[in-house]
Amino acid sequence: MYHSIVLVKQVPDTANITGNVMQDDGTVNRSKLPAIFNPEDRVALEMALRIKDQFGGKITVMTMGPPRASDILRECLYMGADEGVLISDRKFAGADTLATSYVLSEAIRKEGSYDFIFAGRQAIDGDTAQVGPQTCEKLGIPQITYLEEIQKVEGKTLTAKRKIEGGYEVVRCTLPVLVTVIKDAVEPRPFSAKRVMAFKGAKSLMEIEKMAEGNSLLYVDQLRHEFEARQLFIRTLTMDDLKLDADRCGVHGSPTKVYKVESVVLAGGDREMIEPTKTGLGKLVDKLMEDHILG
Amino acid sequence: MANFFLENPDLQFHFNRFKLEEIVGIAEDDYEQSRTYRYAPVNYADAIENYRKVLEVVGELAANRIAPRAADVDHEGAQWHDGKVSYAAGTQKNLEELSQADLMGMILPRKYGGLNFPFTMYMMATEMISRADASLMNIFGLQDIGDTIRKFGNEAQREEFLPGFCTGEYTGAMALTEPDAGSDLQAVKLQAYQNAEGKWFLKGMKRFITNGNGDVLVVLARSESGTKDGRGLSIFACYGRDGVVVRRIENKLGIHGSPTCELQFNDVPAQLVGSRKFGLIKYTIDLMYRARMGVSAQALGISQAAYEEALVYAKDRVQFGKSIYTFPAVSNMLIEMRVTLEMNRSLFYRAAQVVDRKEKIEELIEKRKEEGKPVTELVQDLRQVTAMAGLMTPLSKYILTESANKITYDALQIHGGTGYMKEFRVERLARDARITNIYEGTSQLQIVALYGSVINDIMRAEFEKNEAREYRGGLTQLAASLKEIRGLFIDCLRYVNEKKDKTYQEVAAKDLVELYGYLVIGYLLLDEAEENDRKVFIANRYILTSLASARRNAESIKSGVFTDLLHADSILQV
Numbered sequence: 001m002y003h004s005i006v007l008v009k010q011v012p013d014t015a016n017i018t019g020n021v022m023q024d025d026g027t028v029n030r031s032k033l034p035a036i037f038n039p040e041d042r043v044a045l046e047m048a049l050r051i052k053d054q055f056g057g058k059i060t061v062m063t064m065g066p067p068r069a070s071d072i073l074r075e076c077l078y079m080g081a082d083e084g085v086l087i088s089d090r091k092f093a094g095a096d097t098l099a100t101s102y103v104l105s106e107a108i109r110k111e112g113s114y115d116f117i118f119a120g121r122q123a124i125d126g127d128t129a130q131v132g133p134q135t136c137e138k139l140g141i142p143q144i145t146y147l148e149e150i151q152k153v154e155g156k157t158l159t160a161k162r163k164i165e166g167g168y169e170v171v172r173c174t175l176p177v178l179v180t181v182i183k184d185a186v187e188p189r190p191f192s193a194k195r196v197m198a199f200k201g202a203k204s205l206m207e208i209e210k211m212a213e214g215n216s217l218l219y220v221d222q223l224r225h226e227f228e229a230r231q232l233f234i235r236t237l238t239m240d241d242l243k244l245d246a247d248r249c250g251v252h253g254s255p256t257k258v259y260k261v262e263s264v265v266l267a268g269g270d271r272e273m274i275e276p277t278k279t280g281l282g283k284l285v286d287k288l289m290e291d292h293i294l295g
Numbered sequence: 296m297a298n299f300f301l302e303n304p305d306l307q308f309h310f311n312r313f314k315l316e317e318i319v320g321i322a323e324d325d326y327e328q329s330r331t332y333r334y335a336p337v338n339y340a341d342a343i344e345n346y347r348k349v350l351e352v353v354g355e356l357a358a359n360r361i362a363p364r365a366a367d368v369d370h371e372g373a374q375w376h377d378g379k380v381s382y383a384a385g386t387q388k389n390l391e392e393l394s395q396a397d398l399m400g401m402i403l404p405r406k407y408g409g410l411n412f413p414f415t416m417y418m419m420a421t422e423m424i425s426r427a428d429a430s431l432m433n434i435f436g437l438q439d440i441g442d443t444i445r446k447f448g449n450e451a452q453r454e455e456f457l458p459g460f461c462t463g464e465y466t467g468a469m470a471l472t473e474p475d476a477g478s479d480l481q482a483v484k485l486q487a488y489q490n491a492e493g494k495w496f497l498k499g500m501k502r503f504i505t506n507g508n509g510d511v512l513v514v515l516a517r518s519e520s521g522t523k524d525g526r527g528l529s530i531f532a533c534y535g536r537d538g539v540v541v542r543r544i545e546n547k548l549g550i551h552g553s554p555t556c557e558l559q560f561n562d563v564p565a566q567l568v569g570s571r572k573f574g575l576i577k578y579t580i581d582l583m584y585r586a587r588m589g590v591s592a593q594a595l596g597i598s599q600a601a602y603e604e605a606l607v608y609a610k611d612r613v614q615f616g617k618s619i620y621t622f623p624a625v626s627n628m629l630i631e632m633r634v635t636l637e638m639n640r641s642l643f644y645r646a647a648q649v650v651d652r653k654e655k656i657e658e659l660i661e662k663r664k665e666e667g668k669p670v671t672e673l674v675q676d677l678r679q680v681t682a683m684a685g686l687m688t689p690l691s692k693y694i695l696t697e698s699a700n701k702i703t704y705d706a707l708q709i710h711g712g713t714g715y716m717k718e719f720r721v722e723r724l725a726r727d728a729r730i731t732n733i734y735e736g737t738s739q740l741q742i743v744a745l746y747g748s749v750i751n752d753i754m755r756a757e758f759e760k761n762e763a764r765e766y767r768g769g770l771t772q773l774a775a776s777l778k779e780i781r782g783l784f785i786d787c788l789r790y791v792n793e794k795k796d797k798t799y800q801e802v803a804a805k806d807l808v809e810l811y812g813y814l815v816i817g818y819l820l821l822d823e824a825e826e827n828d829r830k831v832f833i834a835n836r837y838i839l840t841s842l843a844s845a846r847r848n849a850e851s852i853k854s855g856v857f858t859d860l861l862h863a864d865s866i867l868q869v
Contacts, residue, residue: 036296078352189392189395190352190355190356190360190392190395190396191352191355191396192395192396192397193334193349193352193396193397193398193401193410194333194334194397194410195334196345196348196349196352197333197334197335197336197345197348197349197410198333198334200344200345200348
């Protein structure tokens with residue numbers, strides 16, 4: 001029996017960037033892009049599910065994000081997670097990896113005991129691959145990044161294969177551990193139809209507040225209890241709930257500022273004919289070295 | 296992410312028009328089941344939301360996982376080695392994921408692990424899966440076997456077999472045909488005998504059995520020795536592992552992912568399902584309704600896939616400095632395909648709702664009988680809906696499978712020479728479509744099945760009501776065209792009846808059935824056009840084309856051309 005925490009993120013679908021979605025401050029206007037489940041985080045959840053399939057236990061999924069990030073927590077429930085936690089506060093907005101990892105590590109601390117923390121290697125919006133390792137550093141536990149395959153879990157020991165340049169290495173460490181997984185590690189399972197039907201109505205506190213806003217007959221506390229009783233409440237944590245230092249959250253706690261974002265298109269331009277002779281090939285090598293492509 | 300449900304406006308259109316209150320109410324015991332099962336709906340709106348969400352799951356699975364594997368599945372195919380059948384790697388993966396997604400028992404009761412979905416929703420799922428990989432439908436669709444056991448088996452059998460279907464642990468097969476019993480199932484010979492303790496065993500051969508390597512087989516066998524017709528047949532359930540030998544699998548034109556097996560039963564222990572002697576005349580015929588609908592859904596999925604391929608190709612392909620999409624000859628073909636596709640869907644989902652209603656009313660009657668409540672009204676209702684199912688099911692099968700052949704043919708044509716090459720998906724689609732109007736009853740047999748309903752004009756009252764209706768704007772003109780088609784039909788029917796020549800009637804049946812089909816579909820499309828402006832185009836193209844075809848049908852009936860069948864031997868002289 002293992003308790004796994006999976007860190008997930010809702011990201012803009014960067015594969016389909018259209019129109020003017022970049023803002024003046026260099027950040028992305030998320031509302032203008034379709035939001036999706038970060039692909040590698042889904043792989044991380046699959047890893048956790050396999051641990052659970054094999055050894056039993058529990059999976060808690062956490063995300064820090066705006067209220068609509070509940071969408072991906074529901075998706076986690078559809079795949080088999082036991083519980084979703086939404087960490088959301090206006091004061092978290094504009095967080096870089098440092099501020100994000102601070103909030104996440106505090107939320108994880110609050111969870112109490114756990115054996116594994118799974119996270120995707122990186123999110124497709126920032127591509128930093130920093131949040132996993134930074135969270136881990138703050139928690140003071142071992143980490144395995146670029147995890148490709150779990151080879152063995154035995155008692156409190158994990159043996160795993162991690163991808164390195166030009167090959168892989170096999171490492172072993174004690175639990176609890178944080179691992180970040182790469183995209184091809186395992187193929188995430190599809191949603192279970194039964195779970196989709198059972199959890200489609202799961203709601204976070206913000207969503208319940210929104211429900212109550214439009215109807216004076218509904219009271220938030222009462223609704224919350226109802227959702228909790230039906231196991232449809234997505235636990236929601238704010239800055240106050242976590243008793244966080246406001247200076248370390250959101251924009252205030254983020255030394256990284258995006259200076260500029262541009263779309264770089266690598267396109268072929270000039271064309272040069274090289275004779276298929278020894279001299280021709282020599283020239284080609286020289287040219288490539290000149291352009292720092294070779295050497 | 297691509298999604299065959301969310302990104303298909305026509306499926307959305309039909310989904311949003313479904314009127315399933317009665318069907319869902321019966322299936323959910325007035326929503327009592329939600330007390331026992333977390334995933335059971337609490338009311339009708341919740342049920343619809345469940346169906347929508349689950350169809351989204353199917354659409355996602357079909358588009359992003361199953362479809363990308365289809366070319367490899369086709370290339371690799373199912374394999375036979377030393378009596379063992381293995382699926383293509385992609386098929387195996389597809390089945391695993393369908394099981395993980397809880398989709399292998401969509402129509403089976405929750406009690407055994409199923410989703411308890413209406414047949415109509417199952418058909419929508421089948422259409423999308425077939426669009427992704429037609430050959431997968433043959434295995435996915437065999438959850439019908441489980442449903443046959445549910446309907447006609449006893450509780451012990453349900454408890455024994457159904458959970459395995461729901462989890463995907465079992466795949467099934469329906470073993471009906473034999474070397475000498477294809478379309479003519481009355482000729483089935485496979486022997487079922489009892490030992491001294493009354494246990495049943497099966498002995499004999501079956502041929503052309505889709506997924507005959509499956510774990511659980513439902514077998515049509517001769518339980519009454521000495522009999523020669525359908526009344527001596529019963530159905531049995533047995534395990535493949537208990538001595539069913541797969542002698543070979545067929546090397547087919549299409550649906551390569553689906554193994555078609557020749558089976559040898561060497562004294563295989565089996566259980567009688569339902570009552571003796573009702574195997575063909577009741578159970579198999581009942582199973583056929585659903586199987587024919589399944590094949591119609593398969594044809595529809597293939598048609599959708601082929602249309603999509605043709606549309607994308609036509610837009611991309613530039614000749615004479617222009618996209619070929621802009622050439623009238625090509626855009627006209629695309630419109631024809633699209634209109635056919637949409638009229639197929641209108642017919643099919645109406646038929647699905649009719650079959651759904653028939654099954655649910657049957658269930659309700661059973662339940663009421665057990666409770667000792669009166670059923671007279673329901674029985675009356677059942678008679679009507681059964682007659683409608685008897686028309687709509689073969690009509691769908693006939694029209695949709697012939698359409699799939701035409702649509703894949705045209706889609707390949709739009710591709711020109713490249714379409715003939717294996718690199719393009721349309722080549723596979725054309726091969727896969729070809730079986731749909733053959734198996735589960737050929738088109739010719741669908742016409743035979745339809746003939747009774749057609750010559751008895753069973754929809755007369757409804758047609759007459761429609762003729763008296765007022766339609767908006769230009770639809771009046773189309774209604775007038777349908778009235779003209781009906782005139783032609785009545786005229787031809789009289790002509791054929793008066794001819795009193797059985798051979799002539801049998802040949803003219805095709806034209807008569809087609810005439811009737813234009814009316815059934817034409818009015819469905821008019822209804823849709825009343826609600827939706829875009830559908831006016833569909834109704835217009837379909838009804839005007841049908842009027843022209845109807846005149847041709849009438850002409851061929853009344854020209855007396857078929858009298859030359861008397862001289863068949865001379866014409867076909869060697």
